[in-house]
Amino acid sequence: MTAAVLLTGFAPFDGADINESWQAVQAAAAQLRADGIEVAQLELPVEFDAAGYLLEAAVREHRPGLVVATGLAAGRRAVTPERVAINVRDARIPDNAGDRPVDEPVVPGGPVGHFSTLPIKAIVAALAQEPAIPAAVSQTAGTYVCNDVFYRLLHLLATDPGLAGMRGGFVHLPAAADLPVEDSARALVRAVRTCLATPEDVVLTGGAEH
Known part of the structure; x- marks a missing residue:
């Protein structure tokens, strides 16, 4: 099965009932399909290893031209395309499987980081035209499962010749208290x-500057 776009969000974690990233992905995918764009969507578990393996499997199954992974960034007030994924796991809280890695690599022997292959600044410029949707480039995706998935995605695209030309990256979305889910979906x-x-x-x- 092929798709033009693969969108991913996360399941709830840390005791929450929802995860706005998955809600936004579902709404955005429906709108894109209505516009004639082929979209595959995937809800990832907030679990080191499992999330990355599932994303890699979905990329190989759907072979999209574009992969946009998303996650929740509670406390941020803007939609933030991420610039770089780093090869480190350092979990402030356990994941949903109870794992809490500290100072471990995402991919042993992998490079320190991978840059997004999405046009992140063009995305921010485009969102500046959308009323009531603040956006900015982010310089860090953290060291939790969001960064883990981001790194695994980019490492896969960088090392698998069969996926040459596929582009991918990660976008953090604010909590609904700071930006309604419908606006995150529109973004x-x-x-x-x-x-x-x-x-x-x-x-x-x-x-x-910092």
Whole structure:
């Protein structure tokens, strides 16, 4: 089975009843399909190893041209495409399987980091045209399962010749208290459309002092 786009979000974790990333993915996928774009969607468990394995399997099954993984960033008030995934696991809290790795690599022997292959600055520029949806480039995806999935995805795309040309990356979404899920879904739709229409990123300021 092939799909133009693979979207992923996460299951609830840390005692929460919902995870806004999965809610946003479901709504965005429905809208993109209504617009004629082939979309596969996948809810990932908040578990080291399991989430990455499931994502890798889905990439190989669906062979999309574009993979946009998403996760919840409680406390952030903006939609934040991530610039870089780092090869470290350092869990502040246990995952849903009870694992809590500290200072372990995501991929033993892998490079220190992988840069997103999404046009992250073009995404931020596009979202600036959407009313009431703040957006910014993020310089860190953390060291929990979101970063784990992000790194595993990019490492797969960088090392599997059979996936040459596939682009992928990660977008963090705010909690519903800071941005309604429908706005996060609208942001994802705009992000996907921007990726499909933008083969190379634009040159815009998107750095940070800290």
